[in-house]
Amino acid sequence: MCSCCNNESVRSDITLKVEGMSCAHCKKAVETSVGALPGIFKVEAEVSHGKVDVSFDPSKVKLDDIKKAIEDAGYDVKE
Ligand SMILES: [Cu+2]
Numbered sequence: 001m002c003s004c005c006n007n008e009s010v011r012s013d014i015t016l017k018v019e020g021m022s023c024a025h026c027k028k029a030v031e032t033s034v035g036a037l038p039g040i041f042k043v044e045a046e047v048s049h050g051k052v053d054v055s056f057d058p059s060k061v062k063l064d065d066i067k068k069a070i071e072d073a074g075y076d077v078k079e
Contacts, residue, residue, distance in 0.1 A: 011041060012058045017078040018070055021047045026075070033073035037061050 027045040034043040039060025
């Protein structure tokens with residue numbers, strides 16, 4: 001099966017717990033940092049809940065890379 005017919009199975013959804021986000025700027029910083037990675041379909045930071053929802057293609061980007069992008073932006077990933 002070609003990759004364009006197989007999109008469903010290569011999409012992974014996760015929610016990470018992230019500490020240190022406190023305002024709209026933090027939300028933007030996390031979303032920009034993660035969004036710059038390859039294979040990211042969607043990233044949404046919820047500052048008030050300390051969560052970041054990410055939809056990604058695991059064949060293009062690893063979970064560790066996503067965590068690292070958040071840490072590089074200056075925040076702590078708890079999970
Ligand atoms: Cu902030």
